[in-house]
Amino acid sequence: MSYYDLNKTGQTSQFLQVLKDCVAEAGNTGLLHIEKQIEVDCKASHKELVTLVDRQNEQFIVNRIKEAFPHHKVMGEESYTGETFQSDDYVWIIDPIDGTTNYVHQKQCFAVSVALYHQGEGICGAVYNPSAKELFWVERGAGAYLNGHRLFLDGQQSRLADSLIATYIYYNDDEKYAGFDQFVDRIARTSRGVRMIGCGSLELAYVACGRFSAYFSFVQKPWDFAAGKLLIEEAGGIVTGLNGKPVDAYKSASILAGPKSLHEEMTAISNAILAM
Known part of the structure; x- marks a missing residue:
């Protein structure tokens, strides 16, 4: 069952729907490339890897956000150069593939993560694990969810x-x-x-x-x-x-x-x- 089936009856914000679309498509793109020869580069050290898929995913997400919300700002892992943000900016924070080293070597244990912040506070966010088809999503004041199930930490291990x-x-x-x-x-x-x-x-x-x-x-x-x-x-x-x-x-x-x-x-x- 897709996350659309799980959530199509609920009322979600326009921000959250764009965000879900982005992480799902980018995650599935990552899966499509996973068994192919992946183009890999290093950043500051041999431990910091970046792939063509990282860059393509980020560009896709940025384009999608800018189409829907042209005045919003973006902080993406592969393109951020140290810009500062005003207190009233809407800022989309993007990791197009989190766990790139896992993606390259293990072909699993990676995710796409996107969140929208305003005045330094999170509005909504999502983490998508394409290998397991698990979408974690959250909206400020409306709860956190794994696919269609509400998440609560009450009663979790306390010691x-x-x-x-x-x-x-x-x-x-x-x-x-x-x-x-x-x-x-x-x-x-x-x-x-x-x-x-x-x-x-x-x-x-x-x-x-x-x-x-x-x-x-x-x-x-x-x-x-x-x-x-x-x-x-x-x-x-x-x-x-x-x-x-x-x-x-x-x-x-x-x-x-x-x-x-x-x-x-x-x-x-x-x-x-x-x-x-």
């Missing part, structure tokens, strides 16, 4: 000792100097385990639906967390920096996301360990 945690680790000097390795060690020892999929938007979506108890990362770009942040908040959870402070949706930030009581427990650990 770190009972929790399975997701993360992303860069293994770089910034993490080392901040003591991030000590934080990871403490979380891994105290929880039931730590997992790293390599697709931040999908891992945040998995927190929203309860597959992971929480997620943390030393640094994430806006396109990595914009949609997932809103998903978790509308499901009843909390998303902040590792220090417990609010994050700016238009800037890179550390991320700590999960249900309230677990978030508080992990924040207390991070504030005791990390130099941030």
Whole structure:
């Protein structure tokens, strides 16, 4: 059953419908190319991959948004050059393929993530996992959903000792100097385990639906967390920096996301360990 079948009887905003169309078509385009010879380049390092599909997907999404909302602004992973935004701008934050390394090597565990923000607050967003045909979508004040099912974090694991945690680790000097390795060690020892999929938007979506108890990362770009942040908040959870402070949706930030009581427990650990 397609997401159109699941949601066609509901009333969705014009923004949300365009957003759903974009992530579904871009995700399915990714699937069409997955068994072909994919053109791959590197960005700043050999660990940061970009494919022709990333660029084509982003251009398709940008064109679709501009056709529908010509005065809106765009922050796309493959085209963003550091522009700043006015407080009244509508800003679409786009990751045309999140988990590109997974896409190239594993042919799975990747997603398309798009969110719309206004005055720094999320309006709506979606994360689409084409391999599993799963569409996570959210509208501010109307809830978070996986396909047609409402997501709630109430009653999810409330103690770190009972929790399975997701993360992303860069293994770089910034993490080392901040003591991030000590934080990871403490979380891994105290929880039931730590997992790293390599697709931040999908891992945040998995927190929203309860597959992971929480997620943390030393640094994430806006396109990595914009949609997932809103998903978790509308499901009843909390998303902040590792220090417990609010994050700016238009800037890179550390991320700590999960249900309230677990978030508080992990924040207390991070504030005791990390130099941030």
